Structure formats: structure tokens, C-alpha cells
Amino acid sequence: MAMNTYLLRLCSYHQPRRERVIENVLTNRQTVATLFWAQQYGILTWLGARRRLSREQFDQEVAALIEAQLLERTEDDGLKLTAAGVSYEETQPPVYQPHFYSWNWLANTHTVQRRLLLAFQVVSELAHQNRCYAPLAVPFTDQEAVRGWFKHVNSPRLVCEVYAELHLLADLLSKEDQYLGIALVNRLIGHDQAGWTIDQLADHLHMSLADALVLDHDLWLAVTAFARQTAGPLAELLRPLIAPAPISRSCRTTVQMVQQGLAVATVADRRRLKLGTVREHLLTAAILTPQQFNWSQLLPPAQRAQLASRYHGDVAQWRFQSWSGDANADFYYFRLYQIYKEHLSNES
Incomplete structure (x- = not known):
């Protein structure tokens, strides 16, 4: 290989x-x-x-x-x-350095890619009044999403609106990095246009397959990011796929309830979740959204002082040892303190 x-x-x-x-x-x-x-x-x-x-x-x-x-x-x-x-x-x-990888939480880029490529193919064939073509093979859920979208947005102006939106998108991407604009235009599938594969993307842009893979993921993250702030039929197609935050809705609900003053055990009881699941939600939020995390409430100064007396130096080298007899609770605070220390070092 x-x-x-x-x-x-x-x-x-x-x-x-x-x-x-x-x-x-x-x-x-x-x-x-x-x-x-x-x-x-x-x-x-x-x-x-x-x-x-x-x-x-x-x-x-x-x-x-x-x-x-x-x-x-x-x-x-x-x-x-x-x-x-x-x-x-x-x-x-590397020939290509990603620009949008910090937006990794926005959407599943494969779903974005499948739906946008199929939607453009439909509009491109419509522009040429061609009803006899083989549509891009995508999962049934994506087919239905594009079919429903097309029924909703179809109008005499649809072709012009989609092409204008793509020109705007390609321009925005090219201003960020010329490779992004080139990749978008040539990855599209349309009338008499097969669209580049990943291998062809690498060949045409004179880059390694490794760089082409990085570019392709960055491309669909970029498309999704711009769909959040642009208007048009394609943005409307993609908007339901866009996550509102880096953490899940269930995770956000847990964090909100704890920050309202409820004990972790109470949240688990009210939400009918395992205590371990609630703790996982809080740890996930601490890692992915540390700026929005209420550290003073969820890791009080007294708790921090106790942990500081036990653990020093490089966070990655710490070795957990239970201290209260409740290993699960102790490990939760141990991990939370590690995340807190990492957050502090990144802030300084």
C-alpha cells in the first residue's frame, strides 16, 4: 500500500x-x-x-x-x-494547510458534500433541460432531503440563483485560499461534468494524496461555514445540517441544569440518565467549550486546592489514585482538574 x-x-x-x-x-x-x-x-x-x-x-x-x-x-x-x-x-x-479545521463541529462534511453535489447536479441538468441522467448515488436520506429541497425552492429563477450563489461561494473561498475555490468548482458534478475524484484533485493541483485529503475536508467545512452567513438555495439546503454548538443538545442541557445550581446527581435523576453519563457530558463540555464553562461552580476553589496538593507537573503524566473511596467520583474530579489545568496553560 x-x-x-x-x-x-x-x-x-x-x-x-x-x-x-x-x-x-x-x-x-x-x-x-x-x-x-x-x-x-x-x-x-x-x-x-x-x-x-x-x-x-x-x-x-x-x-x-x-x-x-x-x-x-x-x-x-x-x-x-x-x-x-x-x-x-x-x-x-505540506503543500496545503487547512483554514477551517477549527470548525470541525459544524457538520458531517460527507453529508454536506453528498447533498450539495447532488443538488448542483439536479440544477445543472435542469438548466440544460435534461431529464435523462444518472443521479449521483447517495444514501436514501440524502436523496429525500434533496428531493424535498428541490420541490420547495424550484422556481423559474432557481438556476440563476444557484449559479450566482456558487460564484459568490467560489469567490469567498478563493479569497481564503485559491486551492479552495479551485477544488469547489472542479469537485462539482453537473451536465457533462463528472467532477474530480480525490486522486484527480491531487494530480491537477500537483499535491500529494495526503494534502488532497486535508484540502477536501477543509473545503466542505468552509462551504458549511459560509452557508451559515450567506443566503440562497444551497445555503437553505445545508442549514439543517449545521450544528448550533460544538457540544450536543443533550450535553448542553446537562451543563445548563448544573449551572443553574442543581447537583450532578439531581440532574441525572431528573433527566433519567446514569450519573456517569452526566459526568461525561460535563467533561465533554469542559474540553470542547472551556471558555463557556463555569469553572468556579463546577470545580470550586477548595476542590482545586485539594487536587493541587496531590497532582503536580505535566498533566499528561499524572497517575490517578482514588482518595475518598468513591473511585468514579474521584476520577471525574481528577479528569476535570486536568482539563482545567490545560485550559489555564492555554490561556496564559
């Missing part, structure tokens, strides 16, 4: 990184452990960058990089760059 060197961007020479954390980040498996370690590694923005990546494919890509001596596996099953890997990264810098 050919090497796919984008994984080198997620690894470090000085810090071994857990292999499954990297995989979970790329495929958007958001456990608290994954989010915490991704934060420690500085790779949170890569959440969902390769949702379709299978375990087998990931393992093959890692194996190819290890065989090439660019990565090595440590005794505790961590991955780290070798000296050759560092040299490779320095001598062959």
Missing part, C-alpha cells in the same frame, strides 16, 4: 501518542478519553477529518509509515515520529 503521510502531522517526536486516539479523532468517535488525549496532543481540530476511514485501512497506513521508518511504535503501544520522520516533515512540508 502506498504511504499516506498525512498521519505524520498528527504525531510527535517527543511525545508518544496513543494509536487508537488518533484513529478515533479522524473517524469522529468522541469518547471523553479520546477528546482528552486529543486535546493533550493538540489534534482536536482533526475531529472527523476522515470519517470513512476503516480500522483496516488505518492500520495499513500506520504499518506503511513504520515500514518506511518514518514512525515507530513504543513499548506502551504509542506512535511517535522517528528522526527520519522529523526530517521528512521538515524537508517536504
